[in-house]
Each structure stands twice: as structure tokens, then as C-alpha cells.
Amino acid sequence: MRSPLIPEMATQEVQLNETLAHLKTESETLKTKLEEERAKLHDVELHQVAEKVEGLGQFVMKTRRTLKGHGNKVLCMDWCKDKRRIVSSSQDGKVIVWDAFTTNKEHAVTMPCTWVMACAYAPSGCAVACGGLDNKCSVYPLSLDKNENLAAKKKSVAMHTNYLSACSFTNSDMQILTSSGDGTCALWDVESGQLLQSFHGHAADVLCLDLAPSETGNTFVSGGCDKKANVWDMRSGQCIQSFETHESDINSVRYYPSGDAFASGSDDATCRLYDLRADREVAIYSKESIIFGVSSVDFSLSGRLLFGGYNDYTINVWDVLKGTRVSILFGHENRVSTLRVSPDGTAFCTGSWDHTLRIWA
Amino acid sequence: MTIRTVRPDRVQHIRCQMHCLKKLDVMVVEMQDPKSGVRGSEQKLNVTSIPHVITGHDVIAWISTKMKTTTEEAQAFGTMLVAYGYIYPLLNHKKLVMCNDTSLYRFQTPYFWPTHQWVAEDSDYAIYLAKKNIRKKGVLEPFEQAHYNHLHDWLNHKWDFVVMQATEQHKAGKERKKPDRVVFDCQERAYWVVNRPSRHTHSAMDCGPDRLIDPDAQNLSFDHYRRLNMFYQQAIMRSKVKSSVSLGALVKYVTTYKNHDPFLAPCLPSNPWQTDNDTYWTLNMRRVDVPTKMRVERWSFSLFELLTDLRGRDDFKVFLKKEFSGENLAFWEAAEELKWGTASSMLTKAETIFKTFLAPGAPRWINIDGRTMGLTVKGLEHPHRYVLEAAQTHVFLLMKKDTFFRYLKSPVYKDMQKKALSPEAHSFSPAQLEQNAQRRNPGIHPIILWQQEEAEKAKAAAASAPVDVKAVMSKIDRKK
Numbered sequence: 001m002r003s004p005l006i007p008e009m010a011t012q013e014v015q016l017n018e019t020l021a022h023l024k025t026e027s028e029t030l031k032t033k034l035e036e037e038r039a040k041l042h043d044v045e046l047h048q049v050a051e052k053v054e055g056l057g058q059f060v061m062k063t064r065r066t067l068k069g070h071g072n073k074v075l076c077m078d079w080c081k082d083k084r085r086i087v088s089s090s091q092d093g094k095v096i097v098w099d100a101f102t103t104n105k106e107h108a109v110t111m112p113c114t115w116v117m118a119c120a121y122a123p124s125g126c127a128v129a130c131g132g133l134d135n136k137c138s139v140y141p142l143s144l145d146k147n148e149n150l151a152a153k154k155k156s157v158a159m160h161t162n163y164l165s166a167c168s169f170t171n172s173d174m175q176i177l178t179s180s181g182d183g184t185c186a187l188w189d190v191e192s193g194q195l196l197q198s199f200h201g202h203a204a205d206v207l208c209l210d211l212a213p214s215e216t217g218n219t220f221v222s223g224g225c226d227k228k229a230n231v232w233d234m235r236s237g238q239c240i241q242s243f244e245t246h247e248s249d250i251n252s253v254r255y256y257p258s259g260d261a262f263a264s265g266s267d268d269a270t271c272r273l274y275d276l277r278a279d280r281e282v283a284i285y286s287k288e289s290i291i292f293g294v295s296s297v298d299f300s301l302s303g304r305l306l307f308g309g310y311n312d313y314t315i316n317v318w319d320v321l322k323g324t325r326v327s328i329l330f331g332h333e334n335r336v337s338t339l340r341v342s343p344d345g346t347a348f349c350t351g352s353w354d355h356t357l358r359i360w361a
Numbered sequence: 362m363t364i365r366t367v368r369p370d371r372v373q374h375i376r377c378q379m380h381c382l383k384k385l386d387v388m389v390v391e392m393q394d395p396k397s398g399v400r401g402s403e404q405k406l407n408v409t410s411i412p413h414v415i416t417g418h419d420v421i422a423w424i425s426t427k428m429k430t431t432t433e434e435a436q437a438f439g440t441m442l443v444a445y446g447y448i449y450p451l452l453n454h455k456k457l458v459m460c461n462d463t464s465l466y467r468f469q470t471p472y473f474w475p476t477h478q479w480v481a482e483d484s485d486y487a488i489y490l491a492k493k494n495i496r497k498k499g500v501l502e503p504f505e506q507a508h509y510n511h512l513h514d515w516l517n518h519k520w521d522f523v524v525m526q527a528t529e530q531h532k533a534g535k536e537r538k539k540p541d542r543v544v545f546d547c548q549e550r551a552y553w554v555v556n557r558p559s560r561h562t563h564s565a566m567d568c569g570p571d572r573l574i575d576p577d578a579q580n581l582s583f584d585h586y587r588r589l590n591m592f593y594q595q596a597i598m599r600s601k602v603k604s605s606v607s608l609g610a611l612v613k614y615v616t617t618y619k620n621h622d623p624f625l626a627p628c629l630p631s632n633p634w635q636t637d638n639d640t641y642w643t644l645n646m647r648r649v650d651v652p653t654k655m656r657v658e659r660w661s662f663s664l665f666e667l668l669t670d671l672r673g674r675d676d677f678k679v680f681l682k683k684e685f686s687g688e689n690l691a692f693w694e695a696a697e698e699l700k701w702g703t704a705s706s707m708l709t710k711a712e713t714i715f716k717t718f719l720a721p722g723a724p725r726w727i728n729i730d731g732r733t734m735g736l737t738v739k740g741l742e743h744p745h746r747y748v749l750e751a752a753q754t755h756v757f758l759l760m761k762k763d764t765f766f767r768y769l770k771s772p773v774y775k776d777m778q779k780k781a782l783s784p785e786a787h788s789f790s791p792a793q794l795e796q797n798a799q800r801r802n803p804g805i806h807p808i809i810l811w812q813q814e815e816a817e818k819a820k821a822a823a824a825s826a827p828v829d830v831k832a833v834m835s836k837i838d839r840k841k
Contacts, residue, residue, distance in 0.1 A: 030593035125807025302622035
């Protein structure tokens with residue numbers, strides 16, 4: 001009785017394979033057509049438009065603070081809105097809240113997992129969120145009492161099926177956006193831990209995300225190991241724009257301060273600028289002598305400078321408009337894993353696998 | 362907690378770095394070119410003579426010329442070559458950095474290059490340590506001894522094999538000529554310093570946790586391609602802006618904000634991180650009586666800036682009160698609170714907003730077009746987070762295109778511009794800077810500021826609550 005079914009199934013499978021191959025070729029054709037459409041409106045290069053902008057002078061950026069206290073690789077950091085406090089997380093599970101101005105450690109929490117790859121400061125300054133290999137994002141309300149055990153009030157908010165790579169509060173303490181190695185991003189309600197929206201579309205691990213600084217505040221961008229940077233609508237969960245020009249994993253994405261563009265940093269040793277209104281890549285920041293991947297990028301307040309932390313222990317500063325490198329900073333003794341500019345743009349902080357954080361200004 | 366039962370896939374592990382390492386391969390081959398590469402010579406080490414030895418100084422000079430960089434950058438690049446094991450130091454073999462002096466180095470044999478994806482297995486390391494044990498008659502470095510003990514426990518079932526291999530290799534080594542043996546020993550030792558570093562070694566082989574999905578090995582589904590094709594079709598149809606227009610906007614933004622960027626123009630009175638004096642932050646706090654000139658100027662850049670800076674929003678509210686048109690901003694604020702609030706508070710907030718702003722005869726009724734009003738009211742029957750989106754956008758655009766510009770021309774704003782502070786730049790002497798560093802101001806904790814803010818908000822809400830006309834009238838009636 002079985003034999004007649006098998007040839008039928010075989011034909012079905014052959015049909016399916018043909019259709020899959022057909023879809024793949026259609027995909028390639030459409031992708032080429034999209035590139036053609038994008039190129040049609042490309043009437044000028046960024047550095048040409050920037051010709052009439054005056055050049056930058058010499059920069060003197062020095063390490064103003066070195067924060068020592070982590071016993072292992074620093075993986076992530078975030079600034080508090082008060083412009084001086086930061087939260088940082090490391091490989092050994094420690095999450096520390098510092099007053100970077102005085103270099104005092106204010107709080108320390110030990111997570112029950114190692115490799116805490118994501119941490120974020122709440123907009124109110126009253127809580128921090130973190131997560132990593134535990135596949136969760138937990139929120140710890142902070143306290144004025146230094147002796148209080150923060151782990152007691154910990155709240156588990158996000159649950160992914162693989163490691164948490166990045167997290168960020170939205171405009172309030174009540175919602176968190178997360179990205180994970182399981183290939184998805186998600187929006188969560190902090191109070192109830194409820195999943196509000198999930199974002200599917202990346203074909204591999206998602207490594208980074210950033211919320212748009214716009215009046216509507218409804219979009220965010222994510223970067224993944226599939227070399228794609230996707231822009232998402234938080235309301236519908238749909239991917240509204242996608243860019244695939246990098247040659248390797250995208251480790252970091254950051255919006256331009258106006259919200260009309262974003263920069264990305266990748267393992268292919270380049271940083272790139274994507275214009276959202278023109279829907280295309282408009283600049284590549286690279287140099288023959290820079291061979292190692294970028295782990296983290298951020299803009300200065302006006303958007304003129306792009307800071308990049310690299311895996312060869314250095315920090316490169318780029319002129320966003322003219323496309324040239326204006327400065328290279330040394331100091332860390334291992335990979336620079338995270339870099340953020342302070343909320344008022346007066347300094348930027350870098351965290352490294354050499355166990356320290358540095359404030360540069 | 363993710364339980365990893367599968368042995369880590371080394372290929373995946375190093376996939377991220379392969380892109381860079383392949384370029385290094387090419388460069389290292391060029392460096393060894395007999396004519397155009399780095400000059401090598403023979404050096405005497407103890408009793409033996411070692412060929413093809415290079416100095417750090419020569420390597421850095423070669424890199425500097427080849428890549429057209431500064432010496433400092435070339436040195437950092439050189440350190441990477443050492444950290445990845447392409448070049449190893451002869452003396453001081455555990456410190457994997459490139460020094461710009463006559464320190465001696467050698468090129469590592471390609472067999473031991475990281476790009477050859479030969480996984481440095483624990484059993485290989487055990488054999489190496491066992492061999493070293495035999496040779497040096499039990500004297501291993503402390504960290505090696507610790508590794509050895511650990512491996513002896515965990516590879517106990519294979520230990521006979523390990524010892525056998527180690528003995529074989531040791532015998533084979535003895536049969537080599539002394540200079541070759543010394544060179545091979547150096548190479549092998551260098552390989553293990555890179556792949557099993559002791560603490561405080563600058564090895565670059567460390568990698569983060571493995572990525573879950575290998576993008577190259579993907580067999581993407583039918584569904585994935587269908588969705589992808591739909592996305593491409595929509596993207597092709599989507600309207601785009603000409604490059605000259607959108608890039609022009611980016612340049613304009615930079616030009617507008619360039620005087621406000623602390624990296625491009627000095628912030629007054631001084632950058633707290635540079636002088637250890639935090640006056641800049643105190644002058645720009647949330648609730649100052651008189652803001653600074655720069656801050657007031659920034660409010661004029663866009664309505665978004667004005668509203669994001671809560672001090673600016675306060676000033677805008679003063680103006681709106683004079684115009685008796687505060688309901689638009691109040692509605693916008695309430696809609697923001699709904700969007701970003703907790704899921705559980707949504708229903709109550711939606712109800713309050715309807716009663717206050719949208720219902721016919723509401724105390725703070727907002728004047729939006731009929732169609733938007735209709736859509737919003739209908740949506741409120743089943744409220745969700747974004748139910749007020751259309752109305753909120755409409756109100757925002759109204760404020761942006763009309764109210765905002767009238768505000769900038771108003772006496773409220775112009776007065777503020779006149780009153781605003783223009784602090785003098787600090788000029789501290791070195792002695793004063795030292796003092797500043799000793800006496801850094803701890804500032805106010807954000808939690809305290811937050812509590813103060815909440816208290817102020819509650820007061821303001823109570824003060825501006827719409828007057829319940831019916832209650833007032835009934836009071837008056839009763840008095841009569």
C-alpha cells in the first residue's frame with residue numbers, strides 16, 4: 001500500500017524545490033531592480049555636498065577618567081540622562097552603576113549568568129536593565145540606600161529563546177526594546193512582562209538596535225549577522241526599510257541626531273552611513289590601514305563626528321560629511337567593546353575587554 | 362540559562378574575524394618577501410644561531426611606509442600581528458606586543474596561523490604540556506601547571522594516549538638538528554601563548570560567545586523568500602527623495618547645531634570633564650529660573666527641541682496660557698503618556714483623555730478636523746497604545762506650523778532671550794585645576810530629582826485641572 005504514495009511525494013518535493021529555486025532567482029532580480037531604483041535618484045555624493053562646509057581643526061581628546069572596578073571584560077555601557085552617571089556590565093556577570101564624574105561606584109549587582117552583553121539606564125534614572133546569556137532582560141530598580149540588596153527587587157521582563165544582545169528603554173521606564181541571538185527583536189511592557197510586539201525578519205542573530213530620536217518616536221533600527229540593517233515600525237511590527245551593503249556582521253547601529261539617517265559598524269572594518277529618505281547607503285568610512293572590525297559607533301551632538309570603537313584596541317574619529325578620519329585615539333589594552341556619547345555631548349565613554357572604562361573629552 | 366551540549370563550532374567562532382585575518386595573511390606574506398619585505402638577519406640566542414630574525418623597529422618602519430600611517434598607528438598594527446600570532450617575540454615571549462626598538466621577533470610558520478582553522482584542541486594542549494613536562498623534568502610555569510592538572514582530570518580517560526603522543530614527539534624532536542629544534546620549539550611555544558594565554562596576556566584569540574545561527578549555512582525557507590520578495594516589491598514602489606535634497610538636509614543639521622556641539626565649539630563656562638568644574642551642568646538643570654543663551658537659542662531650532670527640553674516646554678506653556686490655547690499641548694502630553702505608559706493603565710487613560718479633550722462639550726476640547734475626530738473616537742471604543750496617533754500628529758503639526766512660529770515672535774520668548782545668561786569662559790590655573798579635581802561636586806542623585814519632578818507635576822496637574830462648572834454653579838445655587 002505504501003509504494004504508490006512515495007513517487008507522489010517525490011514529485012511534490014521536486015515541485016517544491018523548483019519553486020524555491022524560482023523564488024530565489026526572483027529575489028535576486030528584485031534586489032537588483034531595487035538597487036537600480038535607488039540609483040536613479042542619486043544625483044550627488046555626500047562629500048560633494050559637503051565641499052562648501054568648512055574643514056575641522058585639530059582635536060585634542062584625552063582620557064579624562066579611567067573607571068576600574070570590573071574584574072573581567074566590559075561588554076556594554078549606557079549613560080544616565082543626568083549626563084554623569086553610567087551603568088556598565090561585564091563578562092563575569094557584574095553590573096555596576098558609577099558616577100563617572102567623581103569615579104565613585106554607587107551600586108553593584110551580580111547577575112546569575114555570565115556575559116552580560118546588554119545594559120541600559122532608565123530615562124528617569126531610577127532603574128537599570130540588563131541581560132545576556134540568561135536569555136532574559138531584567139530590570140533592577142535603584143535605591144538611595146547603598147546597603148540595599150538590589151537583587152531582591154529584580155523584575156524579569158523579557159524572555160527570548162537565546163542570548164540577549166542589546167536592550168533599550170523607550171521614552172519612559174515602562175517599555176523595553178530588546179534584540180536577541182534568536183534572530184528577533186521585541187517590545188515589552190515592564191510592569192507586567194507582557195510581550196507587546198515582536199519583530200521577525202533577520203535571518204541570523206540580531207546584535208544591536210537603536211531607537212529613532214524623532215517627534216513620533218515610532219521606529220527603530222537593528223543590525224544583525226545576516227549583514228542587514230533593518231528599520232522597523234514599532235506599531236505594526238513590520239520591517240519598513242532594509243539595507244544590505246556590509247560584508248560581514250553588523251555590530252552596532254546608531255541614528256544620526258536628526259533621525260533621518262543612521263550609521264552602522266561592522267566586522268568588515270567599515271562604518272557606513274545610510275540615508276533613510278533617499279533609501280540608500282551614502283558614505284563608507286574606511287581606510288586601508290584599518291583592518292579590524294568595528295564594535296561600536298556613536299555620533300557627536302551635531303552629527304558632524306562619528307566615533308568608532310575597534311577590535312584593534314583603537315578609537316577612530318570620522319568627519320561624517322567629508323568622509324575622512326580626523327583622529328585616532330590609543331589607550332585601551334584590549335578590544336573596545338562599547339562606545340556611547342554622553343546625553344549632552346560633552347564626552348564619550350568607551351568600555352573595553354581590558355576591564356576598564358574610559359571617559360574621553 | 363542556555364545549556365550548550367554541542368561543542369563550540371570553532372569555524373563559527375572565528376568566522377567574524379576571518380574577514381580581517383585573510384587581509385593579515387596577505388600582508389604577512391608581503392612582509393616576508395626577500396626583496397621588498399622586512400630585513401631579517403641571523404641572531405645568536407644562547408649558543409645557537411637563529412635565522413630570519415627581525416627587529417620591532419624595522420617592522421614598524423615597514424608598516425608605516427606601506428600603509429602610509431604614523432609610527433604610533435603602525436605600532437598598534439604591529440601589536441595586532443603579534444597578538445594574533447603571525448609574529449612572535451624571541452625574548453619575553455609572554456608579552457605579545459610590538460615594541461618600537463631593537464626587540465627581536467620572528468615570523469610564525471604558516472602552519473600555526475589562525476586562518477588555517479586548525480582548532481587548538483584541549484588534547485593537543487595536553488600533549489604539548491606533557492612533552493614539556495618530559496623535557497623540563499616536571500618544571501612548568503604556574504599557569505601551565507594549573508592547566509596541566511585540570512586537563513589531567515578532565516582528559517583522564519585519554520591520558521595514556523596523551524603521554525604516548527608526547528613521548529613520540531619528544532623522540533622525533535631529539536632527532537632534529539639543534540638550530541631547527543630550537544626554532545620549532547619557539548614556534549610551538551608562541552602558538553600556545555596565543556591560544557592558551559596566561560592572565561594579563563594581550564592575546565587576540567579571545568572571542569565572545571558563539572553566534573547562534575550561521576548565516577552562510579542558511580537554508581532559508583519558502584516562506585522567508587516569499588516575504589522577502591513582497592518586501593522588495595514594496596520597497597521598489599516606495600517614494601524616495603533625491604540625494605541632493607536629503608544630503609542637503611543632513612548638512613544643514615550639522616551647520617545649525619555646530620556651535621552647540623561640545624566637540625566642535627567650547628561649552629561655556631567650561632566642559633566639566635576637562636576642568637572638573639560642573640557649573641555647566643548646574644546652569645542647565647531642569648528647573649532653572651534663568652536658562653543660558655545657548656539653551657534658549659536651541660529652542661528655536663524646532664518644535665521637537667522646544668518640547669524635548671522640559672524647561673523650554675514650561676516656557677511654551679506660559680505663552681500658550683496667554684493665548685488661551687493650552688489644550689493642544691495638554692492633549693499631546695496626555696497622548697504621549699498613553700503611548701509610553703504601562704499596558705494596565707491604558708484603558709483609564711484613554712477614558713480620561715476622551716472625557717477631557719474629545720467628547721462633545723469637553724472642558725478642554727481640541728479643534729481637529731472632523732475626519733480625524735471621527736476615526737479617533739471610533740478607535741477609542743477598543744483602545745490600544747496607538748489609538749491617538751492620528752489626532753496627536755494632527756495637533757503636533759498644527760503647533761509646529763502655526764503656534765511655534767508665533768511663540769518665537771512673542772514677547773515671552775523675546776524676553777527670555779534678553780534675560781538669558783551668557784556665562785564667561787573659565788580660565789583655571791594648573792593649581793586651581795588640581796583643586797577642582799580634589800573637590801568634585803557629587804551633584805543631586807537622579808532618584809531625588811525624579812521625586813521632586815513627580816511632586817511638581819502633581820501640583821501643576823491639580824492647579825490646571827479643568828474647572829467643573831456644574832459643581833461651581835451648584836455651590837453658588839446652594840448659597841443662594
